[in-house]
Amino acid sequence: MSAEPNTYYDRRGIIGTLGRDGLIQIILVANTVIMLAPILIMLFSAFKSTQQIFKSPFGFPDFANLTNFTKIWEQTNFLRYLLNSFVVTGASMALILILGTMAAYALGRYRFFGAGFILMFFIAGLTLPLKLAIIPLFILMRDMGILNNQLSLIFVYTAMGLPSTVFIMTGFIRTLPNELEDAARMDGASEARIMWAIMLPLVRPAMVIAAIQNVVPIWNDFFFPLVFIQNDALKTLPQGLTTFMGEYTTDWGVLFAGLTLSAAPIIAIYIVLSRQFISGMTSGAIK
Amino acid sequence: MRMTGRGWWITALIVPPMAFVALFIIYPIVAAFTYAFFDWQGLLRGDFIGLANFHKVLFEEPYAAWTRNAFTHNIMVFVALMVLQNGLGFFLAYALWRELPGARFHRIAVFLPVVLSTVIVGYLFKLFMHPLFGVFNISLRGIGLGGLAQPWLGQDSTALWALIIANAWHMLGFPTLVFLAGMQRIPTEMLDAVRMETQSEWVKITKIVWPLVAPSATVVFVLLFVGAFNWFELPYIMAGLDGSPYGSTDVLGLYFYRTAFGGVSSGQPNFGLGSALAVLIFVFIAAIASVITVRLRAREIQL
Known part of the structure; x- marks a missing residue:
């Protein structure tokens, strides 16, 4: 052979x-x-x-x-647009990571009634094409008084980013070992303290993946500013670019x-x- | 049920993120379905009118003709990108998979356009396709093929294809690297076994690689399908909200936006008709995407 x-x-x-x-x-x-x-x-x-x-x-x-x-x-207003994009993207990313970690931590570390349903709830948000719900979103933003306000963008981006973030981070947090947590609990540490001081430093790698997955679509988004923002001083970079290219x-x-x-x-x-x-x-x- | 301290703690963690998703994703989608059954006067909801909005966009002229026109273009875009983006992406992934010198650089280069905003890509290609000063036509004249120079975006025979080319350039890296990741998970023993059996690249691709990257194929096919029927930004930037010239680049996304918010030349915003279109597009995407997923999943092989 x-x-x-x-x-x-x-x-x-x-x-x-x-x-x-x-x-x-x-x-x-x-x-x-x-x-x-x-x-x-x-x-x-x-x-x-x-x-x-x-x-x-x-x-x-x-x-x-x-x-x-x-x-x-x-x-031109170019620098303004750039700054706006930084503000909107930065605020959205901070909210996504904070809220996403909270939900993922609850789902990944505790057993409670309805946890499976809640995870399904987030995953459902992962697959829905939100562009098609732009009419109700527009009316919702008007009723909340945040049309022509960057909060409208930050809220929508946060909601869009949460499903994937919760999904990625729950999977990761589940795999973390129990020993550290149990030891701290024996020492009488509060749940909040366990999360903050012991578990959060361990979830950074998952946060990086979730952050990168969300930051590019948010930074590049053009559709939601097109509908929500009219005021030139509030425009984000992709939207401002359309004004600029027209001039x-x-x-x-x-x-x-x-x-x-x-x-x-x-x-x-x-x-x-x-x-x-x-x-x-x-x-x-x-x- | 009495709440313990831990119960409150879990509630405090889980409720704020759920509220965001409920308010800004679930509620608007559900609301979009109900809006379609009402007669809207501008921003005010009028009477319940049953299926009248749906009937209008599907069967009454001129709405029905516009719907058919846009829908046909979405199908063309989907089929063309299936070949130019996913098909080409598969073969590029196969080439990258060999890890020849420079593979890492090629990998970074092919994914670079993917991180750019569609707005940038749209304007860039719009400038490149300018009839007089765009690099496309200048290049054609430069190599003696000036006769082929065209107003790519200005005539209805080429405009949609121009957009498809721009989209393929923008997104090619995505299916390529998803396929590549799929190929890299094929066990080496399996490949060695095949190499003993055959020398033909074609047999290797069709009999081994293609079936084994089926999970990647499922994902990129479904994402392309959803993307093609949600297509909005690129045609908006390159062809305008009316799908010019003469509606030859009109797609469902543009048509929906125009109907809902009012277009350049198409008059009043109509939330009722817009919502009916949104619901139809949504149901169509959901139904077909589930069928594709189930059918493609069935042919995946578990490694």
Whole structure:
């Protein structure tokens, strides 16, 4: 039996393997070029004048030419939009993580009547396309007096983020060992103290996954601001971008600079944390 | 039942998060169903009118024609993205799976557009597809194919396809990396066994890899289905709320939004008709997605 070729490569021959791997490599490189080219063209165009963009769209720019960015800085509300996005995303994420951890802790650490039903309640929220409920949401926000107020966004995002967060964190909290908790309870620590001082430091990894899964859709969302927010000073970045793109239609240099600035924060974080982003954003789809 | 100290503690933990989900997810969805049965005067709810709103959007012209037009486009988008996004994603995942030099970089590159906002992607492609100054047409002229240059977004024969291409570029990385994760879970012993049996890549893909990544396929198919029938942002940015030109890019999401809140040219907001559309889309998505899930789950093999 030892004479039997035992690896794939032996049977194929080295040439065949190289040919096949070469073809795969070519496909991958071509795909990567297609994926990155639009982003690079956007970045390069941000440093060009409109004439330069029209004349040589693929040419290398003079990166010291910041005219477009100065224009954005001086003439538009861009910084305001950016700040609003930070506020809305930050507040929503804080609420999601606090409330999500509370629910997950109760569901994961205690046995009580109705726990199964409550978990089902959260999971149901995971699958419902909330966009289709925009009319009742609009009326609800009006009745609460928070139309044209960023609280409307923060509340909707929090509610949207909770199901996946509770789902991820309950599973994780269940797997934590009981010993520490029992020992603390013997020492007479209160339930709140056990949660805060002993268990919470252990759930940080699950919090990171839940945070990444939610932060990208919230930061990028355009639909809910479109319906809830009219006041220009309250707009988030994706929504503000639509105003901005409408105002500068003919100044392509400024348009590309605006797109580049909007894309920059998330691309920068993605490059640093690509592995966490990929696993966080696909974790809902991978069993 | 008397509440103990621990009972109160659990209640305090569980009630605030449940209240958020109940108020901002469950209640609006339930309410959307009831709204559809009323006659709305602007923001005020009028009389109960039974199924009249549903009848109108499904069977009365011109609403019925608009509904059919938008629905047809959603189906085209779903089928096209099934090939361009999920199909291509599967083969890319297969290529990445080999872990050739640079695989890590390719993986990061293919997922990069996924983290961008649809608004950014929409505007970027809108600029690229500009008839005179967009890079698409400039490139075509540059390689001597100027005859193929088109106003991609400006004519009804190509507009929907232009949006589909932009969406495929934006989202390709998602199915790719979900499939890749599925492939990485295939046990090595199983692969070695197959390598002894056959040299054909095709047989390996169709007989081993494809059946074994069935759970990933189920997830990306269902998510694409839900996404395709909820499609709104990209057509809104690239084609506008009216699905221009001439409704050739109109999809259910745009049509629903226009009906509910009033469009550029389509007059008054109508919450009754809008809610009826929302309920129909919702029921359609829920029904088909469950059928797809059950059918696809049945062919999954437990490893």
